[in-house]
Amino acid sequence: xxxxxxxxxxxxxxLAQAEGVRPGITVTDAxxxxxxxxxxxxxxxxxxxxxxxxAEWCERYSPWAATDGEDGIKxxxxxxxxxxxxxxxxxxxxxxxxxxxxxxxxxxIDVCAAAADTPAAxxxxxxYGDGPTIAPGxxxxxxxxxPVSALRLPAEVVDELGRLGLRRVGDLYAIPRAPxxxxxxxxxxxxxxxxxxxxxxxxxxxxxxxPFRVRIAWAEPIGTIDAVEAxxxxxxxSLCAMLEREQCGARRLELALYRVDGGVDRRVIxxxxxxxxxxxxxxxxxxxxxxxxxxxxxEVMILSAPVTNPLAANQLGLSxxxxxxxxxxxxxxxxxxxxxxxxxxxRLAPVDSHIPERAVTVEPALAAAxxxxxxxxxxxxxxxxxxxxxxxxxxxxxxxPPLRFRWRKVEHRVARAEGPERIAPEWWxxxxxxxxxxxxxxxxxxxxxxxxxxxxYRDGLYGQAETADGPEAPRWYMHGVFA
Amino acid sequence: xVEERISPVFSRGRKAVLGELRDRVQALERAGFVTxxxxxxxxxxxxxxxxxxxxxxxxxxxxxxxxxxxxxxDGAAAGFAAALLARLGGHxxxxxxxxxxxxxxxxxxxxxxxxxxxxxxxxxxxxGLDRRRLIVLGVRRPxxxxxxxxxxxxxxxxxxxxxxxxxxxxxxSRRLQLAAEAGGAAGLLLRPRLDDLGVSxxxxxxxxxxxxxxxxxxxxxxxxxxxxxxxxxxxxxxxGAPRRWKLEWDEQAFRFAVVPALADGPADAGAQALSA
Numbered sequence: 001x002x003x004x005x006x007x008x009x010x011x012x013x014x015l016a017q018a019e020g021v022r023p024g025i026t027v028t029d030a031x032x033x034x035x036x037x038x039x040x041x042x043x044x045x046x047x048x049x050x051x052x053x054x055a056e057w058c059e060r061y062s063p064w065a066a067t068d069g070e071d072g073i074k075x076x077x078x079x080x081x082x083x084x085x086x087x088x089x090x091x092x093x094x095x096x097x098x099x100x101x102x103x104x105x106x107x108x109i110d111v112c113a114a115a116a117d118t119p120a121a122x123x124x125x126x127x128y129g130d131g132p133t134i135a136p137g138x139x140x141x142x143x144x145x146x147p148v149s150a151l152r153l154p155a156e157v158v159d160e161l162g163r164l165g166l167r168r169v170g171d172l173y174a175i176p177r178a179p180x181x182x183x184x185x186x187x188x189x190x191x192x193x194x195x196x197x198x199x200x201x202x203x204x205x206x207x208x209x210x211p212f213r214v215r216i217a218w219a220e221p222i223g224t225i226d227a228v229e230a231x232x233x234x235x236x237x238s239l240c241a242m243l244e245r246e247q248c249g250a251r252r253l254e255l256a257l258y259r260v261d262g263g264v265d266r267r268v269i270x271x272x273x274x275x276x277x278x279x280x281x282x283x284x285x286x287x288x289x290x291x292x293x294x295x296x297x298x299e300v301m302i303l304s305a306p307v308t309n310p311l312a313a314n315q316l317g318l319s320x321x322x323x324x325x326x327x328x329x330x331x332x333x334x335x336x337x338x339x340x341x342x343x344x345x346x347r348l349a350p351v352d353s354h355i356p357e358r359a360v361t362v363e364p365a366l367a368a369a370x371x372x373x374x375x376x377x378x379x380x381x382x383x384x385x386x387x388x389x390x391x392x393x394x395x396x397x398x399x400x401p402p403l404r405f406r407w408r409k410v411e412h413r414v415a416r417a418e419g420p421e422r423i424a425p426e427w428w429x430x431x432x433x434x435x436x437x438x439x440x441x442x443x444x445x446x447x448x449x450x451x452x453x454x455x456x457y458r459d460g461l462y463g464q465a466e467t468a469d470g471p472e473a474p475r476w477y478m479h480g481v482f483a
Numbered sequence: 484x485v486e487e488r489i490s491p492v493f494s495r496g497r498k499a500v501l502g503e504l505r506d507r508v509q510a511l512e513r514a515g516f517v518t519x520x521x522x523x524x525x526x527x528x529x530x531x532x533x534x535x536x537x538x539x540x541x542x543x544x545x546x547x548x549x550x551x552x553x554x555x556x557d558g559a560a561a562g563f564a565a566a567l568l569a570r571l572g573g574h575x576x577x578x579x580x581x582x583x584x585x586x587x588x589x590x591x592x593x594x595x596x597x598x599x600x601x602x603x604x605x606x607x608x609x610x611g612l613d614r615r616r617l618i619v620l621g622v623r624r625p626x627x628x629x630x631x632x633x634x635x636x637x638x639x640x641x642x643x644x645x646x647x648x649x650x651x652x653x654x655x656s657r658r659l660q661l662a663a664e665a666g667g668a669a670g671l672l673l674r675p676r677l678d679d680l681g682v683s684x685x686x687x688x689x690x691x692x693x694x695x696x697x698x699x700x701x702x703x704x705x706x707x708x709x710x711x712x713x714x715x716x717x718x719x720x721x722x723g724a725p726r727r728w729k730l731e732w733d734e735q736a737f738r739f740a741v742v743p744a745l746a747d748g749p750a751d752a753g754a755q756a757l758s759a
């Protein structure tokens with residue numbers, strides 16, 4: 001860590017700490033204390049990213065997981081702890097903590113963990129406490145002997161409290177709030193209330209917690225694609241049963257695979273219409289699971305439905321031939337979209353504009369089609385170039401269509417021409433932001449000596465070329481080809 | 484006789500044995516031929532109800548099979564393929580309410596869309612492709628395109644699937660042919676080239692080039708309406724003979740019109756251009 005040119009120690013490992021190296025001293029001092037010290041540059045961004053990854057990993061215990069400051073993760077395990085019940089431990093929370101710390105230390109991560117009634121009490125207990133949990137209702141006594149810095153107060157407030165002789169959390173219980181707040185700010189009261197559960201401190205996870213969620217965990221990690229697919233089918237069955245009870249269909253499903261090595265692999269599928277058809281959804285997932293990296297195996301699998309829509313039961317029982325065909329098309333569109341990516345399975349749709357490139361947009365393949373149709377009265381090319389391409393045109397008279405032109409390095413002699421079709425710029429779009437003001441376009445249909453048919457236009461008119469910026473001659477562009 | 488002792492099959496007569504062997508070979512190589520399943524699933528669609536259909540061994544173009552349309556990137560082949568797609572993919576305006584309205588798919592790689600231009604809805608509509616029936620797929624890799632075509636061909640409710648493919652081998656085209664037979668939908672390959680087309684399992688293979696009208700030699704240029712007209716060369720047709728036509732597309736009636744060949748007419752000019 002560089003500070004005014006001085007390198008300082010920002011963090012140390014357990015061995016260095018044992019030698020007396022502490023965060024905050026200069027690197028020179030640290031080397032003097034222990035000459036064999038290895039120094040690495042601090043990388044706060046990478047640290048934050050790793051912490052976020054770890055928080056994501058913790059979602060295997062509870063969906064309410066979030067990072068806390070620079071070095072902590074908080075987890076709301078209300079109602080989750082009984083899943084980890086183990087006769088060897090005093091209570092379920094302790095068993096869960098043992099599972100958590102055990103797994104993390106096997107991954108090579110040293111961790112201090114604690115469970116308590118409030119996030120603030122757990123924060124204090126994890127850093128200053130003794131033992132894994134604070135029993136419910138005993139936070140006040142448990143926190144009492146801890147130093148005041150356990151209340152997450154700024155360093156200067158802690159120093160000031162020390163000068164007043166208030167060194168333990170318990171010392172603050174009996175002090176009147178008002179004078180303390182007047183002298184040291186309102187932080188102390190708030191922090192104390194949070195620790196003792198008088199003030200709510202919700203945990204907001206980085207992603208919303210979906211109401212439909214199924215979790216499956218294995219004692220031994222599974223390591224084959226077949227097993228993962230079978231398990232995915234199993235959780236999918238349970239989730240679809242849940243959806244059916246609630247008369248819902250999923251629009252998006254997310255399958256999170258928690259690997260033994262601490263990584264999380266997420267696979268998302270989407271459907272164009274709400275669905276709870278296990279066979280269809282399983283097929284969509286099969287595509288996504290084909291190229292998955294299982295590493296050393298998968299321990300936990302969580303399937304959730306972040307987006308759902310109402311879907312009544314009677315919509316599923318379709319018997320007529322045409323209806324079956326349309327359901328099959330819905331399914332096909334889902335499969336195509338999941339493999340090709342959203343926005344790649346579309347229908348062409350009209351827009352109310354005369355500018356050819358603006359007259360066409362795309363809409364989702366299964367959107368309800370508006371009853372609009374193409375507005376152009378004149379023939380239109382079958383293919384339109386994404387960007388009009390400049391061509392070198394030779395016209396005998398400025399106002400005439402060209403007699404010959406060169407496009408993509410090929411010379412074309414014009415045999416027939418038809419036009420012009422004049423398309424005026426949309427004046428409401430013309431502005432300084434567009435740079436050059438849009439000009440009138442004269443479109444011609446040209447047929448060359450080989451019968452190829454093109455759509456070219458002249459950008460601007462002769463005789464009106466003088467603009468405010470100075471004269472600019474009209475230019476010719478290729479815009480499309482006819483069949 | 485010695486032969487009779489060694490191979491008793493000859494005792495059944497030469498004709499019967501040969502017929503049996505032909506059947507077996509055809510069963511082995513059935514991709515590429517119209518099978519009973521393909522015909523039954525797909526049926527046959529008339530192209531113009533007259534001259535072209537009479538030139539085809541099936542009296543029309545079978546769905547449930549793969550067809551190939553080749554042409555340079557000048558729009559002519561795309562127009563002909565769009566018209567075929569609309570015909571094969573169910574009903575057209577000309578058929579009236581008789582046909583089923585089915586979805587048709589048009590698959591295009593991003594590279595091809597950049598090179599040849601993106602599909603333009605108003606232009607497609609002129610060939611009978613209603614925008615509500617047409618789903619356009621944008622794919623990045625050719626392998627995804629073949630996959631999407633196969634999925635589409637096997638899907639009930641899909642009438643026809645077109646893919647713009649530059650390179651395709653026999654194996655891939657055979658897969659598509661089998662998928663078309665199974666699903667009863669028509670598969671169309673649109674190839675952006677006229678030569679080096681390679682071998683293919685397609686039932687019919689067409690080459691399309693634009694045909695020009697009489698050239699204007701004087702100024703001002705003639706301004707009679709420019710319509711789509713093509714020299715269409717059916718150069719491979721399983722179970723039929725190669726044929727050539729000069730076609731025009733009637734945008735009002737949504738149908739092909741065969742231009743009678745004249746001795747010095749443009750049809751022959753187009754045909755010469757093809758054979759050259």
